[in-house]
Amino acid sequence: MNYTTQMDAARKGIITEAMKIVAIKEGKTVEKIMALVAEGKVAIPANKNHKSLSPEGVGKGLRTKINVNLGISKDCCDCEKELDKVRTALEMKAEAIMDLSNYGKTAEMRKTIVEMSTAMIGTVPIYDALGYYDKDLKDLTAREFLDVVEKHGQDGVDFVTIHAGLNREAVETVKRNKRLTNVVSRGGSLLFAWMEMNNAENPFFEYYDELLDICAKYDITLSLGDALRPGSINDASDASQIKELITLGELTKRAWEKNVQVIIEGPGHMALNEIEANMIMQKRLCHGAPFYVLGPLVTDIAPGYDHITSAIGGAIAATYGADFLCYVTPAEHLRLPNLEDMKEGIIASKIAAHSADIAKGVKGAREWDNEMSKARAEIDWEKMFDLAIDPEKARRYRAESKPHDEESCSMCGKMCSMRTMKKILNGEELIIND
Known part of the structure; x- marks a missing residue:
């Protein structure tokens, strides 16, 4: 029997090799994993073109996973140093690596990482669009945004962060509700600027069905990015964050209708006393989809120590429902992390994830x-x-x-x-x- 995605297979009662591997890793029956994937409560990011992948499950009842960010930029364009980070992240058993490269030979870098990595690979395609087309942001077309996603799918990327919830309504919400730190998401700010300069709708929202077709074609898991995540504890739980979250919940259901797996991205900065309620609200509004948090950092005054502020927030978030933690390094807000920064960030995130797994009663x-x-x-x-x-x-x-x-x-x-x-x-x- 044929299937397009892991979710499609699960709904047809087909047990895939990826499901078997995840079941063994998690100490669960493959039938249980299949049922959770069918419901959308567990995602198994596994692009058909990522041949070296050792699949992981992200979601309800599973071990809390961590992601490591790396990649080349104009100011730090040494590919070999970033590949050293990939090797180290794999040695340290990070379950996911996001290649955020946005300068130079991004395609070559991405293909190399996919080929060498047993961990799932994520990207933010909009970062790559400017360099790929060698155009100013304003001059990019909606078609070109989508074509970059397709290119990443061809290259074997397992999950892509797409800020599809930042529509025109959300932009107006931001304008009406003043923030201390405005839009701190890099991809979100680029889309915000593109929309304003072109007086146009977000291409990923306007042509969402086409985006889903691309994801289904390669079995890319759609990581619905929180463009309006708070970049300070003052901005947490505000109208802009919640407005976008409601839209992400609606987009989740549309993705599931096309058998596309979804992960929801969550807040970046948030006071301790708000985290539990945010996790419950996210799971409710997004129908139990796996939740991926960028921290959250629980205070804004610790540059140089944000791996600690993030680990505190991440442990609480995962205890109350987050399934996937994006690591934060001591270099956050200061510079591109070096290898030692990356190691510290991984350890801090692993401590947070494991602490939450104890609280959640995860097996082992x-x-x-x-x-x-x-x-x-x-x-x-x-x-x-x-x-x-x-x-x-x-x-x-x-x-x-x-x-x-x-x-x-x-x-x-x-x-x-x-x-x-x-x-x-x-x-x-x-x-x-x-």
Whole structure:
């Protein structure tokens, strides 16, 4: 039996190879995965042309996934450095990589990443449009916007961020409701500018059915971008954000009618006390579609530490319904992240995702922590290192400050509580001063 997309297959009762792989990774039956994909509550981004992909599921009841952003720009156009980031992200087991390249040999870069990556690959096609056509923004045509999406589909991209919810009504909402930070989405601001300069509707909204046909052709998952996401905690939960979210919910249903998988993108900056309500509202308005959050950053005053502000928000967001976290690095708002920045961002996001998985009762999450606790109680350093989310750093920190007693660490020495209790409960004599 033939099928066009993972959703089409699921609705026809066809179990795909991707569904089998996701079921094994998640410890669920393939029938359960198939049912969730059919409902749209789980997406499996898997372009037919991405041959090296090891599929992942994103959505209800599954492990919280993380995405890593990278790519070349005019100011930082060293392709090899960005490919080093790809290799490192794969080694660190990031489930998704977004190539945000917008300068130079973008097509070559994109094809190379797709060929080498077992992780799902995402892009924001509008970033590529300006360089691809070598035109000013105002002179791009609606057809050209769509053709770039098709090119990314041909190249094997698994999911594309498309700001289709930024229609003329949303633009007027932004104008009527003053924000501190206006439109902070790069793709959203470009579309906003194009619409204003041409006095025209957003091509991705006006020709949405054609966009869906392209997505169905290659089985591209449509990541409906939040062009009007808040770029400051002051702008969170405002009229512009909610107006766009309502439209994204309507666009989700239209996509599902054509068997196109959907992920909804969510807020970037948001105070702690607003996150839970936003997650519930998103799931309600967008019919349970998987939710992808860009942070959210819970305070705006920590440049250089936004991997931390993001991890705090991401853990809360994922606890209350977000399924997919976009990593944020210490370089956020400051510069293009280097390799070390990327590593820190990945670790922070993985900690947030895992913390939420414990809260959500995801299979195997709490067991990992329990194994670490047992290793600590037994003072089994090698096992602790093996279980650590960042084994290299854990080993390095211990090696940098060797204790007198190998059982303990240099902070507590022989007064280590774990050492004390292990010896006493084993009936051994406890000697501290020798």
